[in-house]
Structure formats: C-alpha cells, structure tokens
Amino acid sequence: MNPIVFTKNKKSPSIYPVTLCLLTLLLSLSLSPAVFSDEVSPKSAAPLLQSDLYHEPIQPLRQTEGLNPHKISLGERLFHDLRLGRDNDMACSSCHNINDNGADHYTRAPGRDGTTLDVNTLTVFNSSRNHRQFWDGRARNLEEQIDTVVTNPKEFATTWPSIIGKLEQDTDYARTFPEIYPKGITANNIRNAIATFVRSLITVNSPFDRFLLGDSDAISPQAKAGYRLFKAYGCVACHQGSNVGGNLFVKLGVFKDYFAVRGNPTRADLGRFNVTGKARDRHVFRVPSLRLVALTPPYFHDGRVTTLAEAVSIMAEHQLGRTIPGQDIQHIVTFLESLPGEYRGQPLGHKP
Ligand code: HEC
Ligand code: HEC
Known part of the structure; x- marks a missing residue:
C-alpha cells in the first residue's frame, strides 16, 4: 500500500x-x-x-495532486479492458460509465451468468475521497476494492495469474508496464495503475x-x-x-425502521454487520x-x-x-x- x-x-x-x-x-x-x-x-x-x-x-x-500521468493513462486503459473478465467479457467500465456518471442506471447491475448484483452501483467519481469503499465499507482502500471485483463470481470471476497471463500476450502492455513499473505486469502494479486512474476521477x-x-x-x-x-x-x-x-458509518433507520416499511429483507440490508458480525452494526452503512x-x-x-x-x-x-x-x-x-x-x-x- x-x-x-x-x-x-x-x-x-x-x-x-x-x-x-x-x-x-x-x-x-x-x-x-x-x-x-x-x-x-x-x-x-x-x-x-x-x-x-x-x-x-x-x-x-x-483535484488530487501528484498522480503519475503515465499510471493514470495505463490505469484508464485497464479500466476499460474487457480481458479482465473471466471470458474476456467484462471491464470496470461495464458498470462504471466514465462518459456518464461513473456508475450505471440499473436498480442493481446485471452480473455474470444471469445474476444480479447485491446492491446499487456506486459511482467511481470522487470515490477515492471516501474513508472506506462500498456501501458497507468492507474495502479499506481502492486496491482492496479491485481485488474483490477480480474474484467475485458475479463480476470478473477470475484470478490474478489468469489476468496477468492474458495481459502478457499484449505487446503494448508488455512494453508499457516495465517503463512505469520495474517489476512489470504484476497484480500489485495492475491494481496500482487502476487505483491511480480512479484517484484522478475528481469532479x-x-x-x-x-x-x-x-x-x-x-x-x-x-x-x-x-x-x-x-x-x-x-x-x-x-x-x-x-x-x-x-x-x-451510520444506521439506516435512526428514527424509523426502513426495512420494515420496505419488506423483503436481503443479506445486503445487514450492511456493516456482514463485515464485523457485531449486533450494533446491523443496518449500518457508510x-x-x-x-x-x-x-x-x-x-x-x-x-x-x-x-x-x-x-x-x-x-x-x-x-x-x-x-x-x-x-x-x-x-x-x-x-x-x-x-x-x-x-x-x-x-x-x-x-x-
Ligand atoms: C458488474 C458490475 C461492476 C463491475 C464490473 C465493477 N463494479 Fe465497481 N461497483 C459495482 C457495484 C454494484 C458497487 C457497489 C458494491 C458494494 O457497495 O457492495 C461498486 C462499487 C465500486 C467502488 C466503490 C465506490 C464507493 O464509493 O465506495 C469503486 C471504487 C469501484 N466500484 C470501482 C470498480 C473498479 C476499479 C472496477 C474494475 C476493477 C469495478 N468497479 C468493476 C459494480 C461493478
Ligand atoms: C443520521 C445520518 C444521516 C442523516 C442525518 C441524513 N442522511 Fe442521507 N444517508 C445516510 C445513509 C446511511 C445513507 C445510505 C442509505 C442506504 O444504505 O441506502 C444515506 C443516503 C442518502 C441519499 C441517497 C444516496 C444514494 O446515492 O443513493 C440521499 C439523496 C440522502 N441521503 C440525502 C439526505 C438528505 C437531503 C438529508 C437531510 C434531509 C439526509 N440525507 C440526512 C445517512 C444520513
């Protein structure tokens, strides 16, 4: 980090x-x-x-000061690269449209294999300024956040070695990575480039x-x-x-039970409870x-x-x-x- x-x-x-x-x-x-x-x-x-x-x-x-412009543009390319998804079919930009609002307009975005994601998509714009990532704050920073996308079976559903193997076939990446990162194409460096691009997304x-x-x-x-x-x-x-x-982090429903009014409870409704397991974190969200x-x-x-x-x-x-x-x-x-x-x-x- x-x-x-x-x-x-x-x-x-x-x-x-x-x-x-x-x-x-x-x-x-x-x-x-x-x-x-x-x-x-x-x-x-x-x-x-x-x-x-x-x-x-x-x-x-x-604007965030001091970001390396080469890392930003490499990260931007990776953010839009469909090869990150297991079947070369999904990129960060599949759900986060930079030309629009940095999110999508779904109630909950479609995931892999006919699934639906558990929660509404958050925008990537200004997300680096949040003290934790995600609705329940389960990722401490952007790097951790990217790891969860890679392994999530509804999202990229893959592994770092598989992604690295694919990117190494790309002559442009094979040339660009070592120019910026001495160790070349590694999980750390891919994460760092994408996170640097996301840190540049300030409105x-x-x-x-x-x-x-x-x-x-x-x-x-x-x-x-x-x-x-x-x-x-x-x-x-x-x-x-x-x-x-x-x-x-605050409870949704300080004065009135939001979930009783809405009905159909889901696991995601438990918010931070899913991260900490503590009763006081039920329905607590960032x-x-x-x-x-x-x-x-x-x-x-x-x-x-x-x-x-x-x-x-x-x-x-x-x-x-x-x-x-x-x-x-x-x-x-x-x-x-x-x-x-x-x-x-x-x-x-x-x-x-
Ligand atoms: C299939 C749709 C999908 C894909 C692909 C996806 N995201 Fe997301 N993203 C979401 C959803 C949904 C959330 C909210 C998840 C949650 O809070 O549990 C989210 C949340 C985030 C957040 C947190 C924002 C905040 O305010 O906490 C960041 C940052 C982010 N995504 C970046 C990325 C990056 C970088 C990639 C590619 C490595 C990516 N996303 C791929 C749907 C997607
Ligand atoms: C006690 C803390 C608290 C107060 C006070 C509060 N909010 Fe919120 N707000 C939250 C939380 C927590 C959420 C996330 C709810 C969820 O999990 O869906 C939220 C969500 C929102 C959203 C939806 C954001 C989105 O991206 O979906 C809007 C809009 C909003 N608040 C506006 C307001 C306005 C306007 C007021 C004053 C009338 C207000 N809030 C007062 C804690 C608060």
Whole structure:
C-alpha cells in the first residue's frame, strides 16, 4: 500500500470530527420547524465571504495532486479492458460509465451468468475521497476494492495469474508496464495503475464549489435556500466534507425502521454487520457521498427509490425523524443539483 495515499485517506475525513456532527445533529433536532420558514430570504442570497469558507460544513473538491500521468493513462486503459473478465467479457467500465456518471442506471447491475448484483452501483467519481469503499465499507482502500471485483463470481470471476497471463500476450502492455513499473505486469502494479486512474476521477469546479469560493451568482436563490435547509435540518450531521458524505458509518433507520416499511429483507440490508458480525452494526452503512447524487438515480443501497425528491423525504423521515414540506424538499433537490462538477473540463452526465 502506498503510505502517502493511506495518510491522505485517513486525514480527509477528520476535517469535521464526529463530535461536530453529533452537535449539529442534536442542534438540528432541538430546533423547531418555524426557524426554517421563509428560506428564500435576502440573507440567504448573500454571498459567502472567503473567510467564512472554513466554517462551512461542505468544502470545495480539489483535484488530487501528484498522480503519475503515465499510471493514470495505463490505469484508464485497464479500466476499460474487457480481458479482465473471466471470458474476456467484462471491464470496470461495464458498470462504471466514465462518459456518464461513473456508475450505471440499473436498480442493481446485471452480473455474470444471469445474476444480479447485491446492491446499487456506486459511482467511481470522487470515490477515492471516501474513508472506506462500498456501501458497507468492507474495502479499506481502492486496491482492496479491485481485488474483490477480480474474484467475485458475479463480476470478473477470475484470478490474478489468469489476468496477468492474458495481459502478457499484449505487446503494448508488455512494453508499457516495465517503463512505469520495474517489476512489470504484476497484480500489485495492475491494481496500482487502476487505483491511480480512479484517484484522478475528481469532479471539480461545480456551481456549488464556485459559490463556496465566492461567486455568489454561481447558483440560484433556490439552491442557496436548499443549502441553508440542508444545514438547518441536520443533513450535514452525516453528509459533509468535500464529498458531502463518505466519511461516517451510520444506521439506516435512526428514527424509523426502513426495512420494515420496505419488506423483503436481503443479506445486503445487514450492511456493516456482514463485515464485523457485531449486533450494533446491523443496518449500518457508510454514509454515501452526495456529490453526484443528482446524476446517479436510482437511490439507496437497494436502488429502490427513483427520484431524488423521494430519497430526500425518506432521509428526513428515517434519519431525522421529521416530515419536510414539499417546497423545502424541492429547494434541497435544487441544491443537490448544484454539486456535480466537471471532469476533464466537461460537465458530467449522460451525453446523447
Ligand atoms: C458488474 C458490475 C461492476 C463491475 C464490473 C465493477 N463494479 Fe465497481 N461497483 C459495482 C457495484 C454494484 C458497487 C457497489 C458494491 C458494494 O457497495 O457492495 C461498486 C462499487 C465500486 C467502488 C466503490 C465506490 C464507493 O464509493 O465506495 C469503486 C471504487 C469501484 N466500484 C470501482 C470498480 C473498479 C476499479 C472496477 C474494475 C476493477 C469495478 N468497479 C468493476 C459494480 C461493478
Ligand atoms: C443520521 C445520518 C444521516 C442523516 C442525518 C441524513 N442522511 Fe442521507 N444517508 C445516510 C445513509 C446511511 C445513507 C445510505 C442509505 C442506504 O444504505 O441506502 C444515506 C443516503 C442518502 C441519499 C441517497 C444516496 C444514494 O446515492 O443513493 C440521499 C439523496 C440522502 N441521503 C440525502 C439526505 C438528505 C437531503 C438529508 C437531510 C434531509 C439526509 N440525507 C440526512 C445517512 C444520513
């Protein structure tokens, strides 16, 4: 494991310590709904001062510095290479479309041999900023995450020696690998190249980040109202930092049993319990990043919910014990729509 990257992963979540989150949550629960009325007020339209930025629970995303461009382009090629799949039929890009949202639009993606994957596909964009990988956080970093794809019988369903054997036949890889990695084509180096490419997938310059950095016209008054509501209702207790989530483990259903309402329990619903075996981790999930949430329907680990408005309403009810009026939900959705940024200078999203 690269120690520098490890420090980075460990460090980023600590910007907003758990204590702050709990305080925010407590504060939000103790305030009365009246405090939040009339959100599109002149005050909400006032620009954030540069010096205020550090006090905001959400921070701008910045490009990862210091990545080796040769590793990025090798990793990009491997990410799209169908030979990684057992029958030369599946690549990372089969489920993670970089030209769209870094995920797919399935409830749960189709896997090998007519299977369906256990949970909704997460986007690869900005995933390196999450403190753990996957809904249940079972992979500690991107390298571990790649190992699970290689051996998963529903995904690549193969072994590293088999992949290495195939890549060694490719004269271009046989030439390129040793130029970058002294040991050539090895499992470690394949993992490292793919992980480096994934670390480069950061969405910068979003309208919301431009607003945070002082451009008060970058987002609409409705989006500004939505941000104020997102803070005031206490969504930021769990969704904060530059990735607007991705740095805490929390139970789905703090105030109301999500699974009793939905029915049809699955093993994946147990969340972190499947990783730790501890009773207190039942239904606990890594809080997902909301950076690209406007582009990645359907929602939740089960992919059950199709609209963002419904997802927000379910969150308010189950995580905060509140019912939020329709107009506030609309403002929050408008705010969430201002969060996706650009990749390689282009806005994200489906291009016809
Ligand atoms: C068959 C579909 C499929 C393929 C192929 C696939 N993924 Fe995924 N990916 C998923 C699903 C589904 C999840 C969520 C799984 C979970 O949380 O348990 C996921 C999650 C991830 C995550 C975690 C994101 C986060 O926020 O935690 C990363 C990173 C990722 N995939 C990268 C890759 C890479 C790299 C490859 C190729 C080595 C790959 N995926 C191949 C479907 C796929
Ligand atoms: C107590 C912590 C907590 C609070 C507070 C909270 N969330 Fe969440 N949020 C979660 C967790 C955990 C999930 C993942 C649920 C799952 O496993 O499907 C989630 C998922 C989401 C999703 C779906 C993401 C996706 O990619 O599918 C949206 C949208 C969302 N939250 C918005 C909000 C909004 C808006 C608020 C405030 C009204 C809020 N959340 C408050 C913890 C929280």
